[in-house]
Amino acid sequence: MSEEKIVITGMGSLSSIGNNLTELKEALLSGKLGSKPATVFNTEGFDSVVNCEVKTFNPEQYIKYTPIESLGRTSQFSIAATKMALEDAGLTSTALKGQRIPVSIGTTDGESQHLDALAKVWVTKGLSELDGELVEQSTASNLANSISKEFGLTGESITVSTACSAGNYAIGHAFDLLKTGAANIAICGGADAVCRKTYSGFHRLGTIAKDKCQPFDLHRNGIMTGEGAGILILETLSSALKRKAHIYAEVLGYGLNCDAHHMVSPNMESVARCIRLAHDNANISPEDVDYICAHGTGTIANDTTESGAIRMVYGETPPPVSSIKSMLGHTMGAASAIASIACVLAIENQFLPPTINHEVDDPACNIDCVPNKSRPAKVNIVQNNGFAFGGNNAITIYGAYQQREKVS
């Protein structure tokens, strides 16, 4: 018996380049830059911090049942993006309440601003003065739990903490739950908030770009830290058809592996292996892929390893490879989830998101990075790369639903 197809019927997103799906689409089409001087985390001791923050975020607009003051910024993002995704999918809160709908959310830093605040208490008053309420709110599981609680869902509620590929992990897990018949609808994606800890770490490593992130550019100088959330509603095809829901695209499969090599430096052979795993799982060949949404952080180590791995699998003529991190920065655990939404928008609207801030090709990368301007294109199948500290690689594959139906 053939398994059910799994499709995407709703999406919601918050990032520095848009507080909803329409804004995200327009930003990806126009090549919008999301960076601004930092305002939402403690930057004491640093000069002129520029990063990619979510602007004019009003949690009351999205959160109805949970007291706002009981939620950290990342949980607020998670609920907000979920609310938008559910509305987009045509699912009402009343219809969902009490259902065993699973929630699977990826993150790097969880409730990072609360953890920052606890560290500040430690410095100023001492460890014995930590507030139990803040400690409880700072636990990572709150990202998924806050969604389950707000919408009254009883399905599994897990936070996947595999750092910067966590969004893809979380989507992959939801895909499996639907494939095995554990549910008909799943909420998945990723969320993170900018924080002092992560900015300081990358700053100390010398990998923070001064003013702009330039993936695959000869003059790149690092990452821009960012924040946001990307939530996708995954659904079995039969459930989507029964509801007459709009079907954005199909989740074709995904691949996971581990470099088992170095905590911070990526490994080319291992990344290439992960690409092949994802292709096998999705039952596609490299020549089927029209576009690769890169991990593309804008560090030399990532860009050369990633483009090298792509060439190992695709040969001399890989499809276009762009990095949306040039626009919205590195949103950590949300990155591959927001990138998944970008992939689906690329399929839905038949265009390739650009790599902005591009000046000079890096010959060591030798790829078509869709420089500076989005490009109309036939986009049927896309590959979305997510890599992380710990060598945690996760790659998802999405395909146009209607076109594939016609082909088969």
Add this chain to the structure above:
Amino acid sequence: MSKEIVITALNCVAPDSLTVNSETYSKNDESQFYKTNFDTRAILGKKGTRSMDKLTGLTVHCIENLLPQVQSQLEAEPERIGLVVGTAQGSMDSIMRFTHETLAHDSPDYVNPALFPNTVMNCAAGQSAIWHGFQGPNATISCGEISSFAALNYAVSLLTKGYVDTLVAGGSEELSEVNIAAKTSLAKKHNRFAKFTEGSAFFVIEANDIATKYQRPVIATVNSVKTGYNPVINDATALTELIEQALEEANMPITEIDMISYSGAWPQTVEVEQLTLNKLLDDSADTITKIAQYELSGNAVSSQNAFQLSTVIERLAPNQRGLLFAQDLKGNTGVMIVTKHGVTGDKL
């Protein structure tokens, strides 16, 4: 479950108060915090451990003791063995200490960059893969005090779908300076003198045909594992329904269960766990052995369910069945049903 999933090895690192089949260390009995005297550099050696935090050290070490069971497979197909670590918050100590250092000195750059990778929650999983060479899927799952059930559930999902042949899955918890302070504040908030435990427990878990292929005797079959969420945390309905679904999947009436283990970690959650038991069992079920893990070893948070599983596997007689469940303060719920096999050996 569409494949028979089995446990073929387990290891537990815990304070000696823990009555599981563990490698033991003496406890620190000055407080309600039961710490191992685990010293990363003394146990794992000086190479590659200079910057390693305790959570990662415990995890690397706990898994190291399972390596003899999987060595031939690891040499032949390292990409077919993976790792799933349940941890509620990674090393909270490493995370907050790093930020503390950026605030405590004249410049935020006066931090040790080698400590930055410790501040991501997947550090223990990533380092364990590096140390032991597991190239398969490597996941870190955070689900509060249900993190180990969630890790095992995630592992079963990957195994069932064939992404990997064998997974080492379980949970780890450290009691470092910051964690102790954080847990003290939590106990204060909930008005309770609480016992917390650190430690790590991991299981080799795989489909039965893989166990046969590598000639690993089966210790227990996993008949079901599920996690869920209870939006009304003092109501037993969600937890009861989750357990009923697990019993249905295992195709077992509750009367066929020989031993029941629950977490018992907090007064509020014990109440829900007890209510659930009352709903599930009628008076005739008094003969079933019931174990509250908290009474045995305190609250091991991320490792709590992994300790429950260790305890149940140790205490079940061959062919007996165990039902394990728990709910945490946030409303996370989990359940697992296992059948012990007729394994004999030093450890069991």
